[in-house]
Each structure stands twice: as structure tokens, then as C-alpha cells.
Amino acid sequence: MIPPPNPSRQNLGQQPQQPQQPLAKPAPQSIPTLPKKPSNILLPLVLTLGFLMLIAVAWLTYSSISTTRVLEQKIAQLEEAERLRIELENQYNNALAELDKLKGENTDINNMIDQQKLELESQMSEISSLLREKRDLDAARSEINDLKTRVASYIAEIEQLKAEQEQLTEENMLLKNDTAALSTNLQSKTSENEELYSAKAKLVNEKEELTQAVRLGSVIKVKDVKVTGQKMRKSGKTTNRESAKRVDQLKVCFTTLSNELVEPGTEKFYIRIINPKGETIAIDDLGSGTLENSMTGEEVRFTQMKEYAYANDETQLCYVWEPGVPFQAGSYDVEIYNKGYLAGTGSFELK
Numbered sequence: 001m002i003p004p005p006n007p008s009r010q011n012l013g014q015q016p017q018q019p020q021q022p023l024a025k026p027a028p029q030s031i032p033t034l035p036k037k038p039s040n041i042l043l044p045l046v047l048t049l050g051f052l053m054l055i056a057v058a059w060l061t062y063s064s065i066s067t068t069r070v071l072e073q074k075i076a077q078l079e080e081a082e083r084l085r086i087e088l089e090n091q092y093n094n095a096l097a098e099l100d101k102l103k104g105e106n107t108d109i110n111n112m113i114d115q116q117k118l119e120l121e122s123q124m125s126e127i128s129s130l131l132r133e134k135r136d137l138d139a140a141r142s143e144i145n146d147l148k149t150r151v152a153s154y155i156a157e158i159e160q161l162k163a164e165q166e167q168l169t170e171e172n173m174l175l176k177n178d179t180a181a182l183s184t185n186l187q188s189k190t191s192e193n194e195e196l197y198s199a200k201a202k203l204v205n206e207k208e209e210l211t212q213a214v215r216l217g218s219v220i221k222v223k224d225v226k227v228t229g230q231k232m233r234k235s236g237k238t239t240n241r242e243s244a245k246r247v248d249q250l251k252v253c254f255t256t257l258s259n260e261l262v263e264p265g266t267e268k269f270y271i272r273i274i275n276p277k278g279e280t281i282a283i284d285d286l287g288s289g290t291l292e293n294s295m296t297g298e299e300v301r302f303t304q305m306k307e308y309a310y311a312n313d314e315t316q317l318c319y320v321w322e323p324g325v326p327f328q329a330g331s332y333d334v335e336i337y338n339k340g341y342l343a344g345t346g347s348f349e350l351k
Helices: 042-101 107-133 137-217
Strands: 222-232 238-240 249-256 265-274 289-292 299-302 304-310 315-321 330-338 341-350
Touching (some): 249 304, 304 315
Antiparallel strands (some): 222 249, 249 315, 265 330, 330 341
């Protein structure tokens, strides 16, 4: 806008002019209004908005960088997980192939390999689960390393077993050869032993026969075996009776024969009384018992045993049997044993 003329600055150095006739008064002009200056309150607001915009830009920049880093980490994890998965599959397949190569004819080793493959499969599943869920790649790496160690341990164990098996097989072959040789020698020795046993058995039989003959020859035979029924009177004397109802005791008598093969000494004679029913009359409290029949080996009950100082002569011996029970009517048999052999017999009858 052009400022109005300043009268003090006009016509400097000029002579004043004569007053002129007044001109016609110009029509008044509108004076334009100047714009008002902004208020001082807007400046802080503008600064605050600018500061907030800077903060927003900085935050977006930081968030973009963080997101980029997270994405890069995720991508790295995915790549690492894929690498570990491939490594795991390779190790697992190689391990199965190695274990299958170690199989042979030994059933125990084959069963062990199958069990080890099941264990590896279980561990493989666990590691695969870790890799799929991306939970802990460090744990997956540790498990893969453990899988390597376990496979190496399995292979070493099986190889050691196979080496031991081969050694045992070799030793068994040696043992079989030795056994075959021993078997041949054993058969030869067995044949010799059988001959010796046969000869020994023959000698034993001959010895037993000789011993039996000697024992039989040493038996003191008896004769005149007689049994008499007796009745005890109040006076203490006895009378002979034949009625079973009147008999209280039996008197058994026999005569020993001379035997020059027997040295003088104490001899035992076993008396067996057999009642009409075929039963041996025996009461343990009165000295009855059992002896072995040297001829048959059977156990024989006897009624009474008596000892006698044998002097290698003929002597009549008598013994009394008083059982304290009634006797039965009928025929009785009597047997006399010495050294387990039947030395003599007799019989009697009670009416």
C-alpha cells in the first residue's frame, strides 16, 4: 500500500507557490483493514502437534524395525527347524539301515535290534513333535544329539555281542570237536567199564553166593521140634493138656545139631508160632518182633527170641510162651530161625 504524501517532504528547494483555488473535495475512499496478527495461544498447539507427529513417526519406525526383526527370527526358526527335520530324518534312516545290516541268524540279537528300532522310533516321534510345534529348537537339537549317541551305543553294543557270539561259536566248535573225541574215548571206556562191571557183578554174585553159602553153612540146625500145651496149677506145678480151653502156656522144645563150621559162642534162636488162622502169635511186650528172612529178604514176625551158649554139640532147649490170652483150637505150626535162616519146623494141635 502506498503511504499518503508527506507535506513536509514536498517541494523541497522550491519556492512556495501561490495558493490555488480550492479543488473539489474528492469522494472519500474506503481504507482496507490489515489482517489481525495470530494469537500467541496457537503457537504452543502447533509445536505440540509437531512433537506428537515426530513421536508417532519414531514409534512407527521402531515398530516396523521390530516387526522386521521378529519376521526375520521366525524365518530363521523355520529354516533351522526344516534343517533339523532333514538332519533328523537322515540320521533316523541311516540308523535303521545300520541296524538292519547287523541282523543275522541269532534270534536274540535280532530281537534286540527290533527293540532298539522301536526305541529310536519313539524318540524320533518326540523330536518331530518338538520341531512341528517350534516349542524349543534347543531341546530338539539336544534330542538329535542324544539320538546320535544312542545309535552309536546300540551299534557298538550289537557289534560287541556279535563278536562275542562269533567267539562263542568258535569255542563251541572246539568244544564239539573235543566232545566228539571225548565221546569216542568215553564209548571206549564205557565198553571197558561194562566189561569190568560185568566181571565185578559176577564176582559180587559169586561172593554173595559164597557168603550166603557160608552163612547158610553156619546155621545151627535143630531137630525134634515139639510143642506141648500146659495148664498151670495153684500149687505152681504144670500139667500137660490138649484142650485149647485148658491151656495157659506153650512149652517149645528142640534139639540143636552139631556144626563144626560154627565157633562156640552165643547163638540166637527165633521161635515163630503160627495159629490155625495162619497168623503169627506175637506180643511186643513179651519180646516179639521182626526178623529178615535171609533167603527171601522178607520181613518175618517172630513170637519169641532166646539166646543159648552154643558149645557145638547136641543140646535140647526148651522155652515157655505164656501170652495171657486164650488159645484157639486147631493145628499150629512152629518155625525155628537161626541167623535169619529157617533151622527147623514142627507142628502141634489143640482140641
